[in-house]
Amino acid sequence: MSSAQSILQAVFGYEQFRGPQQAIVSHVINGGDALVLMPTGGGKSLCYQVPAIARQQLGHGVTIVVSPLIALMHDQVGALHEAGISAAYLNSTLSYDETQEVELRLQSGDITLLYAAPERLNTPRFLGLLDDLHAQGKLSLFAIDEAHCVSQWGHDFRPEYRALSVLHQRYAEVPRIALTATADALTRADIIERLQLEAAQHFISSFDRPNIRYKIAEKKDVSNQLLRFIEREHEGEAGVVYCQSRKRVEELAQTLVQNGINALPYHAGLPQEMRQNHQDRFLREEGVVMCATIAFGMGINKPDVRFVAHVDMPKNIEGYYQETGRAGRDGLPADAWMAYGLSDVVNQRRMIDESPAEEQFKQVMRGKLDALLGLAEATDCRRVRLLAYFGEQYGQEPSLDGKPLQAVARTHCGNCDNCLEPPALWDGTDAARKLLSTIFRVHEASGLTYGAGHIMDVLRGKETDKVTQYGHDKVSTFGIGKDYSEPQLRAVMRQLLATGALGLHKVVSENSGHVFDTLCLAAGSRAVLKGEVQVQLREAVAASRSKKQSKKSAANAAAVNLGPDAQVRFINLKAWRAEVAKSHNLPAYVIFHDATLASIAELNPQSLQELQGVSGMGTKKLDAYGAEVLRVVALG
Numbered sequence: 315m316s317s318a319q320s321i322l323q324a325v326f327g328y329e330q331f332r333g334p335q336q337a338i339v340s341h342v343i344n345g346g347d348a349l350v351l352m353p354t355g356g357g358k359s360l361c362y363q364v365p366a367i368a369r370q371q372l373g374h375g376v377t378i379v380v381s382p383l384i385a386l387m388h389d390q391v392g393a394l395h396e397a398g399i400s401a402a403y404l405n406s407t408l409s410y411d412e413t414q415e416v417e418l419r420l421q422s423g424d425i426t427l428l429y430a431a432p433e434r435l436n437t438p439r440f441l442g443l444l445d446d447l448h449a450q451g452k453l454s455l456f457a458i459d460e461a462h463c464v465s466q467w468g469h470d471f472r473p474e475y476r477a478l479s480v481l482h483q484r485y486a487e488v489p490r491i492a493l494t495a496t497a498d499a500l501t502r503a504d505i506i507e508r509l510q511l512e513a514a515q516h517f518i519s520s521f522d523r524p525n526i527r528y529k530i531a532e533k534k535d536v537s538n539q540l541l542r543f544i545e546r547e548h549e550g551e552a553g554v555v556y557c558q559s560r561k562r563v564e565e566l567a568q569t570l571v572q573n574g575i576n577a578l579p580y581h582a583g584l585p586q587e588m589r590q591n592h593q594d595r596f597l598r599e600e601g602v603v604m605c606a607t608i609a610f611g612m613g614i615n616k617p618d619v620r621f622v623a624h625v626d627m628p629k630n631i632e633g634y635y636q637e638t639g640r641a642g643r644d645g646l647p648a649d650a651w652m653a654y655g656l657s658d659v660v661n662q663r664r665m666i667d668e669s670p671a672e673e674q675f676k677q678v679m680r681g682k683l684d685a686l687l688g689l690a691e692a693t694d695c696r697r698v699r700l701l702a703y704f705g706e707q708y709g710q711e712p713s714l715d716g717k718p719l720q721a722v723a724r725t726h727c728g729n730c731d732n733c734l735e736p737p738a739l740w741d742g743t744d745a746a747r748k749l750l751s752t753i754f755r756v757h758e759a760s761g762l763t764y765g766a767g768h769i770m771d772v773l774r775g776k777e778t779d780k781v782t783q784y785g786h787d788k789v790s791t792f793g794i795g796k797d798y799s800e801p802q803l804r805a806v807m808r809q810l811l812a813t814g815a816l817g818l819h820k821v822v823s824e825n826s827g828h829v830f831d832t833l834c835l836a837a838g839s840r841a842v843l844k845g846e847v848q849v850q851l852r853e854a855v856a857a858s859r860s861k862k863q864s865k866k867s868a869a870n871a872a873a874v875n876l877g878p879d880a881q882v883r884f885i886n887l888k889a890w891r892a893e894v895a896k897s898h899n900l901p902a903y904v905i906f907h908d909a910t911l912a913s914i915a916e917l918n919p920q921s922l923q924e925l926q927g928v929s930g931m932g933t934k935k936l937d938a939y940g941a942e943v944l945r946v947v948a949l950g
């Protein structure tokens with residue numbers, strides 16, 4: 315057995331490496347540089363933790379982990395302690411004395427993994443420490459977590475990351491491993507250049523997250539839709555609800571609380587103390603639903619987040635994928651649910667149009683928004699589309715030699731809404747042409763542009779005050795779309811906005827001074843009007859949605875398949891774990907994952923020997939908790 319394999323089993327209690335972990339680990343143990351691209355939840359931590367331990371055993375000294383996630387370092391280090399690994403962190407939350415103590419331990423060679431914030435790395439004091447270690451040959455490895463923070467193209471740019479080029483300049487022969495879940499090529503190139511990783515081997519995993527079920531619904535009354543979703547499918551479970559604005563975060567959290575859901579708000583406008591408190595509660599309590607802006611989530615490694623919901627549409631697929639990726643890190647079933655509507659399309663388009671960025675940049679952003687709209691309106695497999703966006707053909711995961719593992723790409727995943735309940739399609743080509751003509755006609759009649767509601771009224775032949783006042787009941791297209799329902803026409807408009815046949819035009823009301831978004835024809839309209847493009851749409855009916863069996867008993871995803879006796883053991887084990895976690899001031903999952911407790915409950919072990927084989931039960935944990943676990947199991 316290789317040392318990497320024995321570390322995996324003894325320290326982490328896992329039987330096998332996942333995907334490319336093994337190749338990465340042995341490359342880095344042998345002193346190679348690596349760039350690791352793996353989706354959230356793919357298992358990046360082990361890629362540097364196992365080499366850190368192995369290289370320490372070989373006498374190479376300490377591994378420095380650069381991470382921007384100061385608020386999480388305590389828990390990360392705590393998790394390593396639980397596994398019996400000597401780790402520490404240096405960041406601004408430590409007192410002077412605490413800092414000095416860590417520095418002393420570092421000098422004495424007592425630490426295997428040291429977590430540090432990037433700004434710390436460039437201080438003379440810290441560099442002095444590293445110089446000393448380096449001179450003694452005790453600087454083993456640099457792990458640069460969340461490496462996309464170095465790039466302006468990534469969404470989490472941190473200027474401090476730029477200073478990390480010092481690592482290569484100063485300690486050229488110390489190996490470096492950079493890790494990120496951000497896949498796009500621009501960011502990747504930036505990471506390589508900025509961190510001088512030209513010689514690094516690239517390890518690119520499949521970005522598929524098979525246990526996440528993607529669902530995208532049309533937005534109607536989104537608070538109620540969300541409530542129903544949580545009540546029916548995720549009662550008592552932990553989740554994150556992403557909102558576009560701070561105001562919405564607070565309103566929604568309140569609504570959920572009023573409906574008996576344990577929800578908390580999180581956004582950058584809340585006091586730091588409250589944010590930390592809410593984050594801690596999310597990590598430590600069971601079944602907390604966090605309503606948040608995108609300020610929340612990076613580095614949150616809580617494994618049992620059962621759903622991620624978007625009540626507003628994100629900016630692009632990169633953001634959507636990163637956020638939804640926070641669900642189901644433990645590999646158990648999880649949901650990614652999004653509701654979107656015409657207003658989302660309008661808002662996002664407006665934000666781009668109004669941003670002070672250069673036209674070229676805006677063009678790129680519009681393209682990214684359109685790709686996300688395309689995903690939302692899609693009638694085929696969501697997963698196939700998501701992976702295609704990241705340059706991957708579903709079922710043709712890149713293998714280590716770059717050749718696909720399977721000969722033929724797959725077209726269905728069986729685990730998204732479109733695969734599970736294929737939507738009915740309707741041909742919206744005629745409706746689209748009528749809609750565009752109406753916009754053209756009313757503009758021709760008065761030289762003005764109008765909002766979606768008015769256009770639909772004209773098209774459907776409604777004689778509203780506004781319609782008659784403007785004389786729009788006289789235009790030739792008045793009433794020619796009376797056979798179409800409003801939801802149908804909204805779907806057509808979303809599609810036309812998404813594909814660039816429609817544009818938005820801002821109008822200021824003379825009476826109120828309010829700014830309105832109105833519809834105008836855009837470059838892509840010509841082809842639709844000429845009948846050159848087909849407009850295929852999802853059937854916009856909500857009534858046909860099959861009623862999901864409500865999971866009343868707040869059943870835990872890890873425990874759904876347990877028999878009645880095992881359920882009791884599972885519940886007892888969880889109660890015991892909660893006490894241990896509390897006394898150690900750590901989240902429960904750091905002690906044991908749900909999946910580990912479920913395996914124990916099912917196994918009903920009578921001896922330490924039996925307990926040893928359970929996934930997640932490393933040597934240290936067996937020593938520390940084995941006897942207690944057996945006692946709790948015996949309570950029956």
Ligand code: ADP
Nearest residue numbers: 328330331332354355356357358359615617643
């Ligand atoms: P990432 O940092 O890539 O988002 P993590 O390193 O947090 O992912 O790993 C995700 C989860 O998968 C963790 O709970 C981790 O314990 C688990 N995990 C990682 N590698 C393995 C493995 N080889 N076998 C079993 N579980 C693993």
Ligand code: ZN
Nearest residue numbers: 695727730733
């Ligand atoms: Zn699918």
